[in-house]
Amino acid sequence: MIRALTGYSTRNPWKVIALWVVLGISLALLSPMLLARVTQSQTGDFLPKSYDSAAALRIAEDDFGMKPDATTVTVLVARTDGQALTAADQQRVEAEAAKLAQRRVVMPRKDDEPAFLVPDRSQTPRVAPAMVAPDRSFELLSAELTGNAADEGVQGVYRAFRDATVARFADAGMRTGFTGGLADAVDTADSHRTAATVGSALVMGLIVLLNVLVFRSVAAALLPLLAVAMIGSVAGGAVAVAATLTGLKLDAGTPGLVSVVLLGIGVDYLLFLLFRFREHLRARPEQPAREAAAQVTARVGTAITSAALTIVAAFATLGVASFGQFRSLGPAIAVAVLVMLLGSLTMMPALLAACGRGMFWPSRSLRRQPGEGFAARFGALVARRPLPMLLAALARLGALAAGMTGIRMDYGLGGAGDRTPAAATAAEISRTLPAGVSDPTSVYVVTTDGTTLTPGRAGGPAPPPPPPGGGGGGGC
Structure with a gap:
């Protein structure tokens, strides 16, 4: 099956690339509408009915x-x-x-x-x-x-x-x-918007920079990211279609989590193929590029499939969770990873076959075997002295973890670390009224015998009449 997919993709690269581009653009446009139909707007509906x-x-x-x-x-x-x-x-x-x-x-x-x-x-x-x-x-x-x-x-x-x-x-x-x-x-989204935009740009820039430094090629640096973006668009649409067919309701935050997972594993899989493709071309400079792409992707595709199916199985187990958000998130990510696997076995082999040795232009690294680098020397050191290296790693991790000592998490409105207008308003209210007034919690009391419930039976005195002027009172 793997050889059939990679073989067809390397024999017909432009057809495969065109198919993925059409699907990616179409589903990128349709995904907002499709996801809106399968998104659960009430978070409480994800809770088990016994809660x-x-x-x-x-x-x-x-x-x-x-x-x-x-x-x-x-x-x-x-x-x-x-x-x-x-x-x-x-x-x-x-x-x-x-x-x-x-x-x-x-x-x-x-x-x-x-x-x-x-x-x-x-x-x-x-x-x-x-x-x-x-x-x-x-x-x-x-x-x-x-x-x-x-x-x-x-x-x-x-x-x-x-x-x-x-x-x-x-x-x-x-x-x-x-x-x-x-x-x-x-307010939190608005205050973090600039930081999130700059952070995303830095991450993408760092990925491109590392690829340029490793492969010395613009194509090898950009094509994996473009491929992941295209496959990710198809995966988002596939998740929406799967949820529609199965009646599964998704949380509004699911698409963002799916994108994060796909970016990580997608870049990993595609870079893995690029490294092996370059090694193969160095070892066999006389071999046609399409034939080399077919052999490499067929062999590496087995490892990628094994890794992807492990992730799919892990996330699919969330389908039996009692909390509805996890129960829908797990299968959604599993479907998206399957689409990324399919893209790794088709679109990326097609890109390698279409670009050939031009994938690594203008680098001349294909013409020479690289010498032993830092990674090889460091790996040899770890193999010679495993115990000291393990202790050193634990010491460094412990030093980094020490920074978490004494940290206090606050998820309430108006917490010490909040600087948003909503938090400031909540703090102003809490100086005069109980803190719960800012974001009230309702308590419903019902009788077990079906009779009328009065304030006295609920365990409290009758509420006082509202003050003159129409000011209402809060209550449960």
């Missing part, structure tokens, strides 16, 4: 009419001069909130994006007053949007809603702040 939080979600949906994919944003409104809100200010805030609740927020879209390929997340949020601070320094509004906080479309809708809200209250002489899970996710 308390999953049961609470069903109660909220069935008995209280809440949307299963609702996400709440807490909006802080205060006077710009720092004075306490007056009754007139509070009425103005609530009037503006009512207007916002009637305004449809349109999802921004790039000019070059066809409308039918991009899922439309436009919606009319539910906006309502939540509570007024005891010192009347601010009022909180509750804005409900629908969709997964990790969905870029939902994040775009939130940005449009945030900008419109800021502008509306600014005209009234008031400032606003936003917090909650969605607001924190968007």
Whole structure:
């Protein structure tokens, strides 16, 4: 089977390359639409039904009419001069909130994006007053949007809603702040966008630089990355198609994780083929390049297949996990790795056969056998003195791990390490109200005998009437 795939690819390289290019471009355009249909917007639906939080979600949906994919944003409104809100200010805030609740927020879209390929997340949020601070320094509004906080479309809708809200209250002489899970996710993504872009560029640049230094060739440096990108596009579409056919629901973060895995293993497999191809050409300078490509890829393809199937089997075991995100992530990555394996056995052999010795131009390294390098000398040293080298490696790893001593992880809004606007708003709220107000957790209490539930039976006193002026109160 492996020899049949690699043999056909090296005999018909341009047909194979053209097929992968067409599939890659087509599925890159269709993937957003396909993935939108198989993406689960409510993270809680991935939980086993026996979990308390999953049961609470069903109660909220069935008995209280809440949307299963609702996400709440807490909006802080205060006077710009720092004075306490007056009754007139509070009425103005609530009037503006009512207007916002009637305004449809349109999802921004790039000019070059066809409308039918991009899922439309436009919606009319539910906006309502939540509570007024005891010192009347601010009022909180509750804005409900629908969709997964990790969905870029939902994040775009939130940005449009945030900008419109800021502008509306600014005209009234008031400032606003936003917090909650969605607001924190968007602020974190925005604050890290530049770092992520620079980091990705540096990683890609480093890969290209290392390839140039090793192969002394522009083609050998760039073609593997282009091949991985093309195969990755096909893999993303294959994951969406497989999920559609099987009814599997994916998390919004799955495509990003799939891309990371494919980049690592794809570059590894393709560079492995390049190294062996160069060695073969050095040993047999008179052999035609296509024949050499066929022999190398057939032999190396066995090792690549073994490695890929091991990864597939490892990720496929997540299909029996109780947590739904893992149960869908494992098979998704397994399908993507299978596509990368297929690309490694077809597209890369076709590239080697099509380029031949030109793959390593303008390097002249094919004409001479390289001398013993640093890696060979270091390997010989490890073989001669295994125990001292093992102890030295453990010592270095221990020194590096020592940097983790005393580290404290904080996943809450407004943590010590957070510097986002959402975290600042959460911190401002927590100075006056309980910290949970920023991102509230609802508790649902039901009777076991089907009778009416009263505040007294729930274990607490009846709630006090709301204060004059309409300020609502929070509760569970």
